[in-house]
Amino acid sequence: MRYSILSLMRQAISGHRGWTPVWREAAPKGAYDVVIIGGGGHGLATAHYLAKVHGITNVAVVEKGWVGSGNAGRNTTIIRSNYLLPGNNPFYEWSMKLWEGLEQDLNYNAMVSQRGVLNLYHSDAQGDAYVRRGNAMRMHGVDAELLDAAAVRRMLPFLDFANARFPIQGGLLQRRGGTARHDAVVWGYARAASERGVDIIQNCEVTDFIRENGRIAGVQTTRGAIRTPKIGMAVAGNTSRVARMAGLKLPIESHVLQAFVSEAIKPFIPGVVTFGAGHFYLSQSDKGGLVFGGDLDGYNSYAQRGNLPTVEDVCEGGMSLIPALGRVRMLRSWGGVMDMSMDGSPIIDRTPIEGLYLNAGWCYGGFKATPASGWCFAHLLARDELHHVARAYRLDRFAGGHLLDEKGVGAQPNLH
Amino acid sequence: MRIQCPYCGERDLSEFAYHGDASFKRPDSDAPDAQARFFAEVYLRDNPAGPHEELWYHATGCRSWLRVRRNTRTHEILGVEFAKGDFAKHDVARPGTGS
Numbered sequence: 001m002r003y004s005i006l007s008l009m010r011q012a013i014s015g016h017r018g019w020t021p022v023w024r025e026a027a028p029k030g031a032y033d034v035v036i037i038g039g040g041g042h043g044l045a046t047a048h049y050l051a052k053v054h055g056i057t058n059v060a061v062v063e064k065g066w067v068g069s070g071n072a073g074r075n076t077t078i079i080r081s082n083y084l085l086p087g088n089n090p091f092y093e094w095s096m097k098l099w100e101g102l103e104q105d106l107n108y109n110a111m112v113s114q115r116g117v118l119n120l121y122h123s124d125a126q127g128d129a130y131v132r133r134g135n136a137m138r139m140h141g142v143d144a145e146l147l148d149a150a151a152v153r154r155m156l157p158f159l160d161f162a163n164a165r166f167p168i169q170g171g172l173l174q175r176r177g178g179t180a181r182h183d184a185v186v187w188g189y190a191r192a193a194s195e196r197g198v199d200i201i202q203n204c205e206v207t208d209f210i211r212e213n214g215r216i217a218g219v220q221t222t223r224g225a226i227r228t229p230k231i232g233m234a235v236a237g238n239t240s241r242v243a244r245m246a247g248l249k250l251p252i253e254s255h256v257l258q259a260f261v262s263e264a265i266k267p268f269i270p271g272v273v274t275f276g277a278g279h280f281y282l283s284q285s286d287k288g289g290l291v292f293g294g295d296l297d298g299y300n301s302y303a304q305r306g307n308l309p310t311v312e313d314v315c316e317g318g319m320s321l322i323p324a325l326g327r328v329r330m331l332r333s334w335g336g337v338m339d340m341s342m343d344g345s346p347i348i349d350r351t352p353i354e355g356l357y358l359n360a361g362w363c364y365g366g367f368k369a370t371p372a373s374g375w376c377f378a379h380l381l382a383r384d385e386l387h388h389v390a391r392a393y394r395l396d397r398f399a400g401g402h403l404l405d406e407k408g409v410g411a412q413p414n415l416h
Numbered sequence: 417m418r419i420q421c422p423y424c425g426e427r428d429l430s431e432f433a434y435h436g437d438a439s440f441k442r443p444d445s446d447a448p449d450a451q452a453r454f455f456a457e458v459y460l461r462d463n464p465a466g467p468h469e470e471l472w473y474h475a476t477g478c479r480s481w482l483r484v485r486r487n488t489r490t491h492e493i494l495g496v497e498f499a500k501g502d503f504a505k506h507d508v509a510r511p512g513t514g515s
Contacts, residue, residue, distance in 0.1 A: 240463035251459040253436070254488070299434045300488045302465040307417045307491070309430035342459045398459040399452075411458050414434060 003107055023190045026199035031227040032060045034381055035219060036234060037206050037242060039063025040072040041182075042359055042366065043234035044189035044200070045374020046381070048106075051196035053375070054382035059198045060228075061190075062221060064205035068186030071237055074304070074336035075367040076259050076293050078272050078283065080117040080177035081142050084133045087392025087404045088345060089140045094389045095372030096142075096176060102371060108188030110180050111286065116271035117177030120152065120159075120321075122166040126276055130172040137174070145173045156273060158324050166277035166320060177272065179283055185370060209246045209356070216355030232357045232381050234373075237337035238302075239360040246353055250360065251342040251398045253413040256301035256335045257293065257364045258310055262328045264288030273321070280317030289331060292318060296338065296364070298414040305335040338364050344416030345404035348376050349386065349395040357381055358395060363416055417491050422498055423478040435471040437461055438483050438499070465489055471499055 001007065001020055011018055034050060036043045039061045050056045063069075079099050081092035098105075099112050121127045134144035148170045153161060161168050190200055201223065210218035210225065218227035235242050243250050265288055274281040282292040294314035297306040311333060318325045341347060341361030346369065351358050359377045362369060376387035386394070392404050409415040417429040439462070443453035465488055472482045485495040 238465075240461070241465050249456075249460045249462065251461070253461050253463050254465070299486075300436070300463065300468055300470065301491065302489050303491055307429050309428070312430075399455045412436070414436065 003109075022187055023194035023200055026060070026194075026201050028060060028062070028201050028204060028221065028223050028226050029199065030225075031218075032199070033058040033228065034230045034232065035059070035226055035228040036061045036232045037219070038070075038234040038236075039067040039190070039200060039202065040070050040234065040236070041068070041186050041189065041370040042236065042362075042373045042377070043232070044186060044193055045370050046232055046234060046359070046377040047193040047198045047200075047374075048189045048196070049375050049378035050382060051193055051198055054378060056382055057197035059193075060201055060226060061193070061198060062201045062204045062206060062219070062226070064203070066202050067190050067200060068183055071336045071338070071362075071366060072182055072186045072370075074259065074334055075182055076281070076283070076291050077179045077182045077285075077367060078117065078177070078281070079112070079180055079368040080174055080272075081368075082117065082119065082133065082137055082144065082172065082174045082177065083406065084136050085404055085406055086136075086140075088406065089137065089142065090389040091372055091376070091393070092369065093140060093142050094375070095369050098371030098375060099180065100176075102180075102185075102188070106188040106192045108184065108191060110184045110188050112178070112180045114176050114178040115283075116173060116175045117274070118147070118152070118155070118171045118173045118271060119274045120168050120171040120276045122169060122277045124169070127169055130170075134172050143174055143176050145175065147171045147173050156269065159273075159321060160323050163320060179272065179285075181286075182367060189374070206242065206245070211246075211353070214354065216353060230355050230357065230381055232359060232377055234359040234377065236339035236360055236362045236366055239339050239358075243351075243358070246351070246356055248351060248353070250358075250395075251411075252361055253300055253340045254302050255296045255299070255338045255340045255414055256303060256306045257296050257338045258306040258314070258333055258335045259291065259293040260311075260314065260333045261285070261292075261331050262290040262325075263331045265290070265328060275317050275321040278313075278317035278320060280314060280321060282318065282322070290325070290328060296340070296414055297335075301335075302337050303335065304337055306333075338362070339366075340413035340416060342398055342411040342413060343403040343405040344407055344409070344413075346373070346393050347395050348373065348380060348390045348393040350380070350384075351395065417493070419472060419482070419484060419493055420496050421474050421477055421480065421482065422496060423480055424474065427474070427477055431474060431476045432482075433473040433475045435473060435481075438469040438471045467494055
């Protein structure tokens, strides 16, 4: 069913009894051309672009829970492409361009809202670094604007400009950045892929890889064996666990990242703002809740929940930036399991096992990358070559020394 | 999460700094395959879901380095001991690197 104003009107006059399920429930067939492990945003986007761009529709997405039940449902929904490094910038900008056309492409309202992302700076040195980043972005054709303190004050008058320790000197603004509705992204990709013939198989956990003559021949799952010559892994958070079934040891640690939402209040903040002196970022959802987050807890974890010292640290960052936050109550907090790579950048590449492809290491930047990650992973699966905007995301870059370390902290995943 | 420091007793997580996987063993730099072994030690991780041996620094307590066995699925602390021997064996002690 195609969604439009006409379909909405037709349903309205017939009492909304004619809506059909958004995607087709599928049971596993015995064999597929491609099997994607992981029914999150990245896996479903991969399936969609495999079908749409490459014409490969005999595809299964196998998901151990329900689609979007992992990190796709546990992020802070921010989209942006304000990266410095030449290996990252074209990829995230391609993702931003796909976000801009996503709803038309999927015929699904993903609530993409380009309300602006503002990174504040609090010292001359940080201002210089942001000038450099803004220039790098503009040289790659990405929008960036440097604002002085007066311009920031006009946008967000409630920030603590007089903070004695971290006065706000200005900010780097990407107006095309913003937010999207995380669940709608998952459902939109699932629907679009399903309509092109992709089987989305939920409650189907991969328990082992089938290997014949040294290459991939399929997967064993809790719903039986599925044969396939090509497997794409998109299981960020659990990459090490799934890869271990194939005998791979990867440059990844799993860490917990917490996020928070306040009670709903009237419109307060128009876009996304980040504190430059600590790690704190904030936006407001369409329901009115303030959505915010900060650093990783810092220790390896698969628990999907964090501890209080990080809650305190995030709230202190928030209070330093926006004293008015003290009047708002925190409603909920949750944790997601981050695939922290050793240089803070992702991996989209082949593995040493023929037929097994890897999409991993998204650290805590996976949501904004969803469209381009799917696009580039589909390209890799279909053509067996790296997409040109994702050439830097090779698995062998760690051994070869071609690291992609935006933050420059080295092989310390808890610091990225 | 609270960690049972062998010197100070049970203390809150906020007193400790994390240094990560305790299995690091500095490879012999004169070995013929030293480059491959350094790569594996520096970059590759088992990253288990379950018991994990890791190093913690009691930064605002006794400043001891601790070897902690912890379940990464539940955050349950399964065992704690001084890591002194580890440093002599593995050469990982670089104060200030664990944040």
